Amino acid sequence: xxxxxxxxxxxxxxxxxxxxxxxxxxxxxxxxxxxxxxxxxxxxxxxxxxxxxxxxxxxxxxxxxxxxxxxxxxxxxxxxxxxxxxxxxxxxxxxxxxxxxxxxxxxxxxxxxxxxxxxxxxxxxxxxxxxxxxxxxxxxxxxxxxxxxxxxxxxxxxxxxxxxxxxxxxxxxxxxxxxxxxxxxxxxxxxxxxxxxxxxxxxxxxxxxxxxxxxxxxxxxxx
Numbered sequence: 001x002x003x004x005x006x007x008x009x010x011x012x013x014x015x016x017x018x019x020x021x022x023x024x025x026x027x028x029x030x031x032x033x034x035x036x037x038x039x040x041x042x043x044x045x046x047x048x049x050x051x052x053x054x055x056x057x058x059x060x061x062x063x064x065x066x067x068x069x070x071x072x073x074x075x076x077x078x079x080x081x082x083x084x085x086x087x088x089x090x091x092x093x094x095x096x097x098x099x100x101x102x103x104x105x106x107x108x109x110x111x112x113x114x115x116x117x118x119x120x121x122x123x124x125x126x127x128x129x130x131x132x133x134x135x136x137x138x139x140x141x142x143x144x145x146x147x148x149x150x151x152x153x154x155x156x157x158x159x160x161x162x163x164x165x166x167x168x169x170x171x172x173x174x175x176x177x178x179x180x181x182x183x184x185x186x187x188x189x190x191x192x193x194x195x196x197x198x199x200x201x202x203x204x205x206x207x208x209x210x211x212x213x214x215x216x217x218x219x220x221x222x223x
Contacts, residue, residue: 013207015188021156023048025114025186029055036060036105036146038115038128039083041156043069045114046087058110060142062101065093082142102142105149113150115143117157117182119172122219124182124194126155127174140177147178159187159216166218168192168199189213198222 016024022044029035029045031053037043047068049055057066059081066081067088075086096104104110117128126147129140147153157167168185184202185192190213191203200222204213214221 013189013212014205015159016205017188019044019048021186021188024191025154025156026050026055028184029053029112031055033111034058034109036110036113036150037066037081038113038143038146039141040116042114042116043081043083043085045156058101058104059087060098060101060105060146062096062098063087063089063093064096064101064104065090067093102145105142105145108149108151110146110150112152112154113146114154114156115147115177117155117167117177118174119167119169120155120157120182120185120194121172122168122170122194122199124153124180125172126153126177126182127172128155128177130175143177147181152183153178153181154184154186155182156186159189159213164216166216169218189216192221195222 018041021041026045026048027050034056036058037045046057046066056064058064059066061082063081067090070086070088079087079089081087115126115128117126118131119127129143160166182194184194189205189208190201193200193202199219201210204210210221210223
């Protein structure tokens, strides 16, 4: 359990909501990129792409051209992403065989994959499929293919666990998904780039200082 004073400091600022995290990440995706959104918080990004920008979202179960989440009255029960969430399709979208979808991933045709994670290490290692908390680890699914196949990997996650343990660490202690692939991290507290020199702080949320962020980050941060 982290020291309660440290947790109180982080909570005294204005952490981003999950929707705000997704909106922040969406603003950084360039026009025309092909992007896979991992299960969990990253899927919210499709709801926040700027109106003047075209981003082509892909899901490994065979969808290309995913739009925002549907309104409750417009749900198509047969149209879901890899996380079994209902989605919409934009004009020009395509339905693919899953083998073709993974050929797209493994052929490095994706500009970006945004994944959730349990831990990210200072060197870009990612652990996002098992915590070792129980003996019943889930299957890794397509996470390894995506982490290695996409040209870039960003991570979106809460900065700490529910009990305040850092998710950004010097070395991952959970089973690894891929080595050295993550280049940027979006959390509810900050935006951080992973560089050859270390973790470089890009942005802090309002009301939080670098020293306070460092207390809930288990690897050195560079201003």
